Amino acid sequence: MVSMSEKMVKGMDFSAFSKATDLKNRLWFTLFAIIVFRFGTYVPFPGIDPHVLNQFFTENQGGLIGMFNAFTGGALSRMSIFALNIMPYISASIIIQLAASVFPSLIALKKEGEVGFRKMQQYTRMLTIVITIFQAYFMALALERGNAVIMSNYRLFELSTVISLLGGTMFVVWLGEQMTARGVGNGTSILIMVGIVANIPMALMRILEDSHAGALSGVTVIGIAAMIFAVIYLVVVFETAQRRIVIQYPKHQMGGRVVQGVSSHLPLKINPTGVMPPIFASALLAIPVGVAQYFSKTGESDFWNKAALLLTPGQWVYVATFAVLIVFFTFFYTGVQSNPKETAENLKRQGGFVAGIRPGENTAKYLDYVITRLTLLAAIYLTFLCILPEFLIATFKVPFFLGGTTLLIVVSVILDTISQAQSHLLAYQYEGLIKKAKLRGRF
Numbered sequence: 001m002v003s004m005s006e007k008m009v010k011g012m013d014f015s016a017f018s019k020a021t022d023l024k025n026r027l028w029f030t031l032f033a034i035i036v037f038r039f040g041t042y043v044p045f046p047g048i049d050p051h052v053l054n055q056f057f058t059e060n061q062g063g064l065i066g067m068f069n070a071f072t073g074g075a076l077s078r079m080s081i082f083a084l085n086i087m088p089y090i091s092a093s094i095i096i097q098l099a100a101s102v103f104p105s106l107i108a109l110k111k112e113g114e115v116g117f118r119k120m121q122q123y124t125r126m127l128t129i130v131i132t133i134f135q136a137y138f139m140a141l142a143l144e145r146g147n148a149v150i151m152s153n154y155r156l157f158e159l160s161t162v163i164s165l166l167g168g169t170m171f172v173v174w175l176g177e178q179m180t181a182r183g184v185g186n187g188t189s190i191l192i193m194v195g196i197v198a199n200i201p202m203a204l205m206r207i208l209e210d211s212h213a214g215a216l217s218g219v220t221v222i223g224i225a226a227m228i229f230a231v232i233y234l235v236v237v238f239e240t241a242q243r244r245i246v247i248q249y250p251k252h253q254m255g256g257r258v259v260q261g262v263s264s265h266l267p268l269k270i271n272p273t274g275v276m277p278p279i280f281a282s283a284l285l286a287i288p289v290g291v292a293q294y295f296s297k298t299g300e301s302d303f304w305n306k307a308a309l310l311l312t313p314g315q316w317v318y319v320a321t322f323a324v325l326i327v328f329f330t331f332f333y334t335g336v337q338s339n340p341k342e343t344a345e346n347l348k349r350q351g352g353f354v355a356g357i358r359p360g361e362n363t364a365k366y367l368d369y370v371i372t373r374l375t376l377l378a379a380i381y382l383t384f385l386c387i388l389p390e391f392l393i394a395t396f397k398v399p400f401f402l403g404g405t406t407l408l409i410v411v412s413v414i415l416d417t418i419s420q421a422q423s424h425l426l427a428y429q430y431e432g433l434i435k436k437a438k439l440r441g442r443f
Contacts (some may be wrong), residue, residue, distance in 0.1 A: 023184070023424040030183035033175055034194050040082045040171070041075035041195075045164035047151040048079045048143065056146060068286065070406065073195030079143075081168030084135055085195065086188055089173045090283045092127035094329075096120060097336060128173060129166065136165035138290070184424070185417035189275060193413040196406045228407065231385065235411040238381050239274070242267045243374055245367075247352045264352070266343075268370065271378040273333040275412045278386050278405050280333075281325035289318075319390050323383045330379040340367035382408070 057069065057077040069076040072085040100106040100120065109116040140161040143149050151157040172191065179187030207224065210216040244265040292307040310317040344364035353359045357366045386405045 020425055023421065026182065026184045026424065027421070030179055030185070030190070033179045033183060033187070034190070037082070037172065037175060037191055037194060038073065038198065040168065041073050041080050041198075042078060043081050044079050045081055045083075045161060047149055047157045047160065049148050049150050052146065052148040053077070053079060056148065068282075070199050071192055071195050071282075073198040075195070081164050082172055083139070084132060084165050084169045086169075086172050086176060086191055087283055087286075088131040088135060088169055089124065089128045089176075089188070090279055091131050091287075092124045094280050094284060095127060096124045098332075101332075101336070125170075125173065129170070132166050132169045133162055136162040139165070184420050185413065189409070189413045190417065192279065193410050196410055200406075231388070231407045232411055234381075235385070235408050236415070238271050238378075239269075239412050239415055241270045243270060243370060244268070245370065246355050247347065248355050249350070249352050266347075266354075268374060270374050271381065272337055272374075273330055273378065273382075274416070275409045276333055277326050277329035277379075277382055278408065280329045281322055281386070282405075284325055285318075285322055319387060322390075323387060326383050326386055327379045330382055331375055334371065334375045334378075338371055340364045340371060343367055 054077075068087065071087070072083060075082040075085060096106075100110055106120070109119055112119075137158060140158040143161075144154055144157070149157055176187035176191050179185070179190060181187075183190075207216065207221060211218065211221050244267050247264045247266055249262050249264070288307075289311045292304055292311050295304040309315070311321075312318060341364040344360060344367060347353065347363060348359040354363055354366060357363050385408050389405055
């Protein structure tokens with residue numbers, strides 16, 4: 001069954017786009033914010049030797065550092081003021097959401113609606129400041145240890161690094177929030193997508209250079225291209241697929257007439273979490289990996305050296321940990337977003353019921369059963385996409401930018417942005433219909 005909104009979207013007159021002023025302003029604001037963000041990725045903070053820095057990232061472009069450099073759009077390799085990008089904010093969001101499912105005060109705050117949401121956002125920003133300070137300080141220590149600092153006063157360099165990165169990160173957080181409120185799409189996701197897309201041309205050039213040099217055969221390049229299109233198709237199918245549960249509404253009396261029963265459907269997305277589980281898993285996995293790499297020393301018997309080796313991308317410990325975190329955050333994020341008991345109660349109050357299922361508690365159990373199965377399927381799908389880059393990097397030396405994780409983020413964000421643009425256009429057409437109806441009513 002196709003809903004009325006879907007029929008309107010299919011029959012939508014896109015020629016009205018030129019008249020939809022609000023939508024055009026939102027698109028222009030989003031484009032302007034993207035330009036500002038890309039400009040900031042080229043503004044470096046002082047005291048860095050660019051030659052040493054370039055050599056370091058050339059040697060580590062295939063590991064975890066290369067992955068985060070891709071998320072930042074190259075800002076990390078240039079040590080710009082946006083080097084940490086939105087990652088501290090994502091880490092803070094993970095901690096706050098985990099705490100909101102454990103501590104009673106935060107659980108009660110979540111139920112306060114818009115006021116509670118703003119309070120949670122304030123806590124997330126405050127925690128973002130703390131995380132950014134710690135990450136910026138340890139980044140300064142790592143640069144000093146790698147002989148990439150040209151300033152003689154290390155204390156001054158550490159202070160300037162913390163101030164520069166803290167200011168840059170909080171500006172990116174503010175910019176993402178403004179894009180969400182005044183633009184089209186989720187600002188945080190768009191900023192991550194922009195960073196990835198900015199590195200894709202360089203990745204394609206690297207593959208072509210390797211093919212020309214003989215490092216990659218023509219068959220391998222064709223296979224990689226086919227894999228990319230297959231992954232894009234898979235992402236589009238899963239991100240748009242729905243499990244529709246038929247809802248029946250019995251006939252009832254309204255005024256002096258009897259309204260016949262109707263049927264509708266409750267759409268459940270196969271992957272309601274979108275790109276958040278891989279992003280959360282990457283951000284959380286970076287903590288033990290960064291600690292192990294920082295404290296690792298020479299010598300096979302050293303604990304940190306072994307830990308850093310096992311947590312290197314491509315190693316089974318790293319891959320297994322990454323997969324477990326993706327599965328965990330898929331179920332956790334779905335649990336945060338969905339409430340089968342509340343949905344069942346709303347259906348019961350409206351007089352609706354699932355065919356063959358008694359209203360109330362039985363409906364809640366049935367919805368919970370369906371959501372759990374869909375979440376398991378989404379976890380398998382996300383894990384496969386995110387583990388795929390590890391196989392490609394280890395086997396074919398393919399750049400990380402062309403892996404399943406990045407394609408998932410890019411395609412999902414584009415689909416979400418298009419969906420929101422269609423929603424704004426649909427709202428504009430609704431507004432036009434209402435104005436026409438009022439005009440006809442007056443005459």
